[in-house]
Amino acid sequence: MTSQTATTNRSELVVESREMDEKKFRGKVKGTVFGPIIALVIFLSLWQSIPIVFDMKPFILPKPTDVLQAAIDDWHLLWPAIQVTVTESVIGFIISAIVGIWISILLASSRILEVSLYPYAVILQTIPVVAIAPIIVIWFGSGFNSIVIISFLIGFFPVVSNTLMGLNSVDENMGDLFSLYNASKWQTMWKLRIPAAMPYMMSGLKISCTLAIVGAITGEFIAGIGGGRGGLGYAITVAAVQLKTPYLFACAIAGAIFGIGFYLLVSLVSRFMLKSWHESSMKVEK
């Protein structure tokens, strides 16, 4: 726990040691992890006892143990379904990230383009994907391709709106600095606007990664199975028809766990990307 002090001729700089930060960080993690765990335990015990107390059938409200049992018994069905949904939503997310960022850069590089096209992006966003999904199925056939496209469509807009906001939020003085040195439009884009937009871009990606999963599961409801293997959304529709409620719960919970995991992964990547970059991601210090 040493705290080094570096001294220059006249000013001083105190470099907080990394160890100390890590300790503080761990303390914080302990606090933020314990609360939710306790809440979860209470929630699970309530859930476990309610069907017993009120004598409810498992197909109305299964107990957590029923759900777990269903997950284990039907693991040979559940696991492939998870894999399918994960693949679809990750691909949908990656496409929405890449396409979203490029479209934002394109729009931001031309005022005319932005002013004339952005309103339509907003309008497109307000159309419920469920409404256009059947058209997508007509165009691209049921199954994988359509599902990925639906997932992409849902995840795409948050990336565009956030990135665009970031690209337009450049500090005026920094803009002046670049004009003073006669920076070209693209130099300003690559060396100023894009780096300045990074935190916005990353929060857009964080929103879009969970939406991509919602998109994939919704897509599976509509575009079904095509080509043989269905994902979690498809498994849920089947389970609902067959009244296999515990398995339905298992599918939904698997989707949620994947969602949390994916979100954490994207957050981690974003933290890493912004680490050397921005104060905004360094708010832990202070």
Next chain:
Amino acid sequence: MGAMQKEVVSFKGVDKIYNTGTVALSQLDLSIHEGEFISFLGPSGCGKSTALRMVAGLGEATKGKVEVFGQNPKELIRNSNDIAYVFQDSNLLPWRTVLDNVVLPLELRGSNKNTRKEIAMRVLEMVGLKDYLKSYPRQLSGGMKMRVSIARALAAKPKLLLMDEPFAALDEMTRQSLQMDLLDIWKKERTTILFVTHNVYEAVYLSSQIAVMSARPGRLSSLIDVDLPYPRDRVTSTFTEYVDLASQSLEYSLNRKELG
């Protein structure tokens, strides 16, 4: 400074009216010669920043003409690195290290990578920061950031250095040491410096000339030649006389505004 010195900056009957209707400058006439250290002193809102931005080609005169080295500033910055600007806050890019921040002007002008680094090292040494090449701005104190910002301005070897209240946000100790650094650099590099400040002591300590400006609409109210040898001593009676003179001019310009 002799009358034969080359003219670097000239304001000829310059008006600046912003599109909000604010008259920021009115009938500004001023000629600044090579090697001068001129401070613009005046109340808040009198158009000091506006004037400086016009010299840097970042704003245009509504009426009249601003010329730098006999050229339109906008043309000048398109073709040369003659002008550098030190902003009020250090204005560093937070995602770049100290070295990469200093190198930026050269990078934007497309100069060779090795020369860039060489030049950056030289200017960082000049401001006493060559041990902090790899640090990020957030790891530096306010004074150090300001020094990086000055180093960045010097990296492009400007003939004209514009500084808009560069030391305003610093504590007295840091400010004084940076003032000394700045005078050293001025002496070594023989750049012409336009320096904006609110602080009368700072103006007298640093400048060879003080342009006192009156409040809205901003115009030049007096031009004081500070005939004191460098390095200046803040406690001599002549220093105090200049401080009084500048303060009086400043007060006069304020009163005139209240009366009119």
